[in-house]
Amino acid sequence: MLITADRVLTGSGTYLEDGAVLVDGDRITAVGPRAQFAGHSRALGAELSFPGATVMPGLIDAHVHLVFDGSADPLATFNASSDEQLLRDMRRRAEQLLSSGVTTVRDLGDRNGLALRLQEEISRGGTPGPRIVSAGTPATTPGGHCHFLGGEVGGEAAIRDLVRRNLAAGAGVIKVMASGGGLTKDGPPSWQSQFSADELRTLVEEAHQAGAPVAAHAHGADSIAAVVDAGVDTIEHCTWMTKDAFGLRQDVLKKIIERGIAVCPAVSPHWQMVARHFGEERTKVLFGQVRQMAEAGVRLIAGTDAGVQRTGFENSLAGALPFYAHVGMPTDRILDMVTAHAADALGLGGSVGRIKSGLRADLVVVDGNPLADLGALREIRAVITAGCVKDPGSSAE
Known part of the structure; x- marks a missing residue:
């Protein structure tokens, strides 16, 4: 499965523009520019495209x-x-x-x-x-x-x-x-x-x-x-x-x-x-x-x-999360708090919390740019957990 979006959050406050994440089974197998995967979409399996969106760690x-x-x-x-x-x-x-x-x-x-x-x-x-x-x-x-x-x-x-x-x-x-x-x-x-x-x-x-x-x-x-x-x-x-x-x-x-x-x-x-x-x-x-x-x-x-x-x-x-912006924390550090830093504190830094080859494919796709506006985290386009896509609109009532 190939996931493409306008932005992929690859590090602390760092985006890969027009990026792509390749998922095989429950693992991330490659991350790179969308152009890197051009012409191989059939061999890579299903492609999920999210214009205007950001892919970030779950x-x-x-x-x-x-x-x-x-x-x-x-x-x-x-x-x-x-x-x-x-x-x-x-x-x-x-x-x-x-x-x-x-x-x-x-x-x-x-x-x-x-x-x-x-x-x-x-x-x-x-x-x-x-x-x-x-x-x-x-x-x-x-x-x-x-x-x-x-x-x-x-x-x-x-x-x-x-x-x-x-x-x-x-x-x-x-x-x-x-x-x-x-x-x-x-x-x-x-x-x-x-x-x-x-x-x-x-x-x-x-x-x-x-x-x-x-x-x-x-x-x-x-x-x-x-x-x-x-x-x-x-x-x-x-x-x-x-x-x-x-x-x-x-x-x-x-x-x-x-x-x-x-x-x-x-x-x-x-x-x-x-x-x-x-x-x-x-x-x-x-x-x-x-x-x-x-x-x-x-x-x-x-x-x-x-x-x-x-x-x-x-x-x-x-x-x-807006509380932390209220007390003066920069947005990139706030996003780290709910991804990489949290994963490290829980002893899971080697498997989740980052978009990196070899890690578990736990991802979330949000509309817009969360580094510019934390409100983007409320606009969920897709959730991927262990490589499985979850429709955010199908939650139990």
Whole structure:
């Protein structure tokens, strides 16, 4: 299959004009000027031409929860649903993501391995959806944040056991709730730490010995410092909360940069409504911290926390990205956050996130020029996942 378009995004802010991508099976086999393939279209198989469009790597949402429905009260539906009901709804959400150009997601917490079951269905071709890197059951303290997912552990032995069980089930990342969170109304506040330094080190050690990365949910400034010292691979949210304010710590920020830890702020597509919750002044501080991290050189990746309160799955990522332009990030770096940089942070840089010969054929075709206008990411012409073309208009309702 030969895919041609006015532009092919081949690197950070770099286009190949009037380009073409050759796909054989589930792999990209060649990338070059359209003229390079002229006269060989019959031998190359089907040709898909997209005038006025851009071919770019498939988008990566690095933080979702497919088990939640994104309503005003996602826990109500969650608690009232059987596993089979949840799985049925998760299939629909996965298809919504794919139709929005998202070809890889990192699911950071579900119940009873449902995301792993869904990933198996998708990999067999039985269910349309993005590739899923699943954390399985996230580790939390008894009564802690997201305890209802079943990952309550106390002590180092129980932590090791949970990590091993997740990995044995097929998890591609280990998730730890290092602080409280807003979704858990009966749990500790978001700024409060949940695990001791020794417990965090034990979890990271157990995961890393098996070759698995660790993603740490950490809102509190103390919990952020603790997970950095423990050696996690990504920090989720990273809002630097204290009991009464926000407080970015320059010494911890320096360690994050030196150790190459990626930060996923998990910005909602409704980011402009944050001031209603925190107030104008605190919101300026919160947004300013993301700007400081970006300017300091932190490796930021994009995720939406899709599934939590009022955060759905359709076009969620495209709706969230203007936040990063709002805090001053250039468009080329924003696109890297949802492609190459996200792939590297998820440990998938050798297979997705770039348009390069030998990589998996996960591609999205958008109208216009996303480097000039991020709104182009809402105008999906085609989605290709593992070499299969998905009609973006056929998403389940």
